[in-house]
Amino acid sequence: MERVQANGEVFGQQQAEAALLSDQEKDMLQDTWAVVFQNSEAAGVAVLTRLFVKFPSSKKYFKDFQHMEDPEEMAQSTQFRKHAVRVINGINTLVENIHDATKVASVLKLVAKAHALRHKVDPVYFKIIGGVILEVLLEAFPDTFHPAEVQGAWSKLMGVLYTHVTRVYAELGWV
Numbered sequence: 001m002e003r004v005q006a007n008g009e010v011f012g013q014q015q016a017e018a019a020l021l022s023d024q025e026k027d028m029l030q031d032t033w034a035v036v037f038q039n040s041e042a043a044g045v046a047v048l049t050r051l052f053v054k055f056p057s058s059k060k061y062f063k064d065f066q067h068m069e070d071p072e073e074m075a076q077s078t079q080f081r082k083h084a085v086r087v088i089n090g091i092n093t094l095v096e097n098i099h100d101a102t103k104v105a106s107v108l109k110l111v112a113k114a115h116a117l118r119h120k121v122d123p124v125y126f127k128i129i130g131g132v133i134l135e136v137l138l139e140a141f142p143d144t145f146h147p148a149e150v151q152g153a154w155s156k157l158m159g160v161l162y163t164h165v166t167r168v169y170a171e172l173g174w175v
């Protein structure tokens with residue numbers, strides 16, 4: 001979808017979303033993410049553990065540990081650890097390219113397509129994981145993530161993630 005600005009320029013939806021984040025917020029995302037990425041494996045495991053414990057229905061997509069209850073046992077699974085790395089690397093690519101709206105859109109398109117077509121993941125879980133990421137980052141790195149403007153920037157990024165993903169799902173005819 002496109003909007004026409006007052007000056008007559010066509011302002012694409014993707015650019016509109018990226019514009020929701022100010023340049024200052026984009027810089028803030030990059031600075032705060034650096035702290036997380038230094039601990040990327042632990043961060044990925046913490047995010048997925050919280051997701052699967054708090055929202056156990058999200059385990060159903062992972063055949064290797066869908067039957068497990070014990071988070072420590074789950075976290076031993078290769079499938080779990082692989083996905084933890086993929087989630088963190090995905091966020092890393094978004095943050096690294098946050099000043100490039102076209103790249104952000106293309107990365108999220110690939111993620112959405114794989115999850116919709118190959119893994120048949122309900123898009124609501126992308127909203128859920130966004131909330132979980134915010135929660136876990138605040139708990140694990142309170143000094144970095146406490147300021148309201150940092151939380152605001154991260155909420156917007158999770159909004160960008162969810163909006164892009166659901167748009168691609170809709171384009172693919174997901175109902």
Ligand code: HEM
Nearest residue numbers: 058061062079086087090091111114118119121125126129
């Ligand atoms: C920021 C969010 C996420 C990112 C960046 C991400 C990233 C990825 C990537 C890169 C892959 C490999 C894609 C492929 O098969 O080509 C993958 C696989 C997968 N993802 Fe995600 N993912 C995210 C969220 C989720 C959520 C919320 C769920 C479900 C609750 C999920 C379920 C799966 C499953 C079931 C697979 C296949 C696992 C396997 O076969 O080992 N993902 N993910």
